[in-house]
Amino acid sequence: MTDPADVPVLDVRRMSKVYGEGDTAVHALREVDLLVRRGEYVAVVGQSGSGKSTLLNILGCLDGPTSGRYLLDGLDVADLDERQQSVLRNRQIGFIFQSFNLIPRTSAFANVELPMVYAGVSRRDRRRRTLAALDVVGLSHRTESRPNQLSGGQQQRVAVARALVTRPALLLADDPTGNLDSASTADVLDLFDNLHATGRTIVLITHDHEVAERADRTVTVTDGRLTEQAGARP
Numbered sequence: 001m002t003d004p005a006d007v008p009v010l011d012v013r014r015m016s017k018v019y020g021e022g023d024t025a026v027h028a029l030r031e032v033d034l035l036v037r038r039g040e041y042v043a044v045v046g047q048s049g050s051g052k053s054t055l056l057n058i059l060g061c062l063d064g065p066t067s068g069r070y071l072l073d074g075l076d077v078a079d080l081d082e083r084q085q086s087v088l089r090n091r092q093i094g095f096i097f098q099s100f101n102l103i104p105r106t107s108a109f110a111n112v113e114l115p116m117v118y119a120g121v122s123r124r125d126r127r128r129r130t131l132a133a134l135d136v137v138g139l140s141h142r143t144e145s146r147p148n149q150l151s152g153g154q155q156q157r158v159a160v161a162r163a164l165v166t167r168p169a170l171l172l173a174d175d176p177t178g179n180l181d182s183a184s185t186a187d188v189l190d191l192f193d194n195l196h197a198t199g200r201t202i203v204l205i206t207h208d209h210e211v212a213e214r215a216d217r218t219v220t221v222t223d224g225r226l227t228e229q230a231g232a233r234p
């Protein structure tokens, strides 16, 4: 028996993604292999159009591969129907986007609470976990603030709290510092460092090498192919 803790969070094998067909087909990913173990912090870098978001969308079960295998926490995603995939997405993955994707005119508290409403968590537990998540990101004093009353860095911290609150196996971030100034970028990166130190598994896409340097490992996407940096930890 394999110890559940040894099951990789992500196990991607020869995965390809083609958009469209015939003359206009775009080969966005070409036979990509990627293994991410529990507690790892992995940065995915590459130029615009190289296939980073395509990869992240598939890892997050927002889209399916054209071919190849993808195991999330030991489960073959292809074996699941759409409803099972959406349950898996809700339970196992916390998403963080460049543009925060918070609900406008809604408090930080309500934004963070929402994924637990979908997951059927009791009101009392929702309240406790929402306040704890906002505390982790240093926003206990802004629970009633709406997104437009918060700075970009604070909005992204609310988005991180929302991603954390369902206790996902994996945090997936697509260019989370792309809309932030350098001070807010530093805050959000410190937050990721803390999450990593407490055992979270993080896969972060960025085109900024200074951001990538904070991770354990960097993988580079070039024209849909993935290469691991020399000197990366095994």
Ligand code: ADP
Pocket: 019, 020, 026, 027, 028, 046, 047, 048, 049, 050, 051, 052, 053, 054, 055
């Ligand atoms: P990145 O995030 O690295 O900028 P993407 O994954 O968004 O790259 O895109 C990789 C390639 O796939 C690009 O050539 C892009 O134009 C193409 N692409 C992305 N999404 C689609 C789509 N939905 N339909 C067709 N082509 C797409």
Ligand code: MG
Pocket: 052, 053, 054
């Ligand atoms: Mg992208």
